[in-house]
Amino acid sequence: MIPTLYWEDDVVMILDQRKLPGKTVFMPCRDMRRVIYCIQTLATRGAPAIGVAAAMGLALAARSIRIKNKDLFMERFAEKVEVMRAARPTAVNLSWACDRILNLVAKSDLDIEGIKALIKDESQRMLDEDIEINRAMGKNGAAVVPDPAVIITHCNAGSLATGGYGTALGVVRAAHEAGKKVSVIADETRPLLQGARLTAWEMVQEGIPVKVAVDSSSGVLMSREMVDICVVGADRIAKNGDAANKIGTFNLALQAQRHNVPFYVAAPLSTVDLDTPTGEAIPIEERDPAEVTHIGGRLLAPPEADALNFAFDVTPNDLITGIITEVGVLKAPYIESLSRAKAGLISK
Numbered sequence: 001m002i003p004t005l006y007w008e009d010d011v012v013m014i015l016d017q018r019k020l021p022g023k024t025v026f027m028p029c030r031d032m033r034r035v036i037y038c039i040q041t042l043a044t045r046g047a048p049a050i051g052v053a054a055a056m057g058l059a060l061a062a063r064s065i066r067i068k069n070k071d072l073f074m075e076r077f078a079e080k081v082e083v084m085r086a087a088r089p090t091a092v093n094l095s096w097a098c099d100r101i102l103n104l105v106a107k108s109d110l111d112i113e114g115i116k117a118l119i120k121d122e123s124q125r126m127l128d129e130d131i132e133i134n135r136a137m138g139k140n141g142a143a144v145v146p147d148p149a150v151i152i153t154h155c156n157a158g159s160l161a162t163g164g165y166g167t168a169l170g171v172v173r174a175a176h177e178a179g180k181k182v183s184v185i186a187d188e189t190r191p192l193l194q195g196a197r198l199t200a201w202e203m204v205q206e207g208i209p210v211k212v213a214v215d216s217s218s219g220v221l222m223s224r225e226m227v228d229i230c231v232v233g234a235d236r237i238a239k240n241g242d243a244a245n246k247i248g249t250f251n252l253a254l255q256a257q258r259h260n261v262p263f264y265v266a267a268p269l270s271t272v273d274l275d276t277p278t279g280e281a282i283p284i285e286e287r288d289p290a291e292v293t294h295i296g297g298r299l300l301a302p303p304e305a306d307a308l309n310f311a312f313d314v315t316p317n318d319l320i321t322g323i324i325t326e327v328g329v330l331k332a333p334y335i336e337s338l339s340r341a342k343a344g345l346i347s348k
């Protein structure tokens with residue numbers, strides 16, 4: 001599996017996902033600004049991958065601070081953390097990663113050089129942990145996948161969106177590894193085509209049969225009983241289980257409800273934000289309208305036309321059959337199951 005991002009000595013190497021599936025190019029990042037550029041342009045994307053990239057970026061930021069006084073160093077570092085936190089709004093893993101690093105640094109009595117090394121080590125630990133978590137999530141999720149099964153997914157919640165293995169696609173991988181006969185329908189995922197470009201690519205690499213479908217085909221596919229289960233990722237899950245994910249996920253969930261197709265969200269507990277009470281409070285990123293009016297740099301719409309480009313939507317908790325996490329498949333009422341899981345009261 002091609003890594004999403006990794007340390008090469010003191011350089012963060014980020015796979016440029018904008019170039020996939022055509023080219024495999026890594027962007028060397030030597031400072032935090034470059035990492036933020038990768039996050040904002042979607043060179044790297046997907047909630048868990050953004051979290052790990054943020055931690056690595058903060059290691060670069062810490063290294064660039066030349067101050068010798070520890071209090072001043074901490075002050076300057078805290079400012080950089082806030083710059084990183086603002087890179088993208090919806091995926092809570094970004095803020096989660098910033099807080100994890102900030103808390104670690106605050107608790108440490110190491111000197112400045114020690115702290116710099118500590119942040120780098122922690123970012124590597126977060127990458128390794130993420131892969132482990134995804135494997136556990138995959139195993140838990142594979143149990144709810146029928147055999148045989150056609151699984152529909154939206155956007156890319158695969159290896160590319162994480163440290164490795166993936167969340168929703170981790171479930172697909174685990175079911176496949178367990179010997180289940182699974183195939184995937186990848187919603188193409190307008191406007192940036194993460195489904196057509198990235199999910200389809202990952203599945204082809206894995207030898208798992210995949211068909212790309214236009215986003216609006218879920219109604220016809222489900223009414224013809226061509227889909228057995230939906231599994232998607234999430235960027236932020238509110239305390240009550242409402243789940244933000246790539247725009248179009250809500251529409252898919254509504255079709256699933258109409259056609260009695262189970263609808264699962266697969267996400268690590270780091271994506272669960274107990275400080276956000278409901279989906280209404282989740283900030284939804286709005287991106288450049290040109291992403292909608294253009295494809296591959298070519299203008300499709302009349303030049304006078306403006307566009308709406310909400311990057312995410314929120315699926316209300318009552319449309320979600322279960323939330324697949326590293327500690328098990330959580331069920332409604334989510335306000336209880338998510339809080340218990342976050343408090344470490346559910347373990348597997």
Ligand code: MRU
Nearest residue numbers: 045046047155157161233234246
């Ligand atoms: O805008 P993107 O490509 O970062 O959006 C990504 C998604 O919506 C994913 O489904 C989500 O982050 C889960 S990734 C495991």
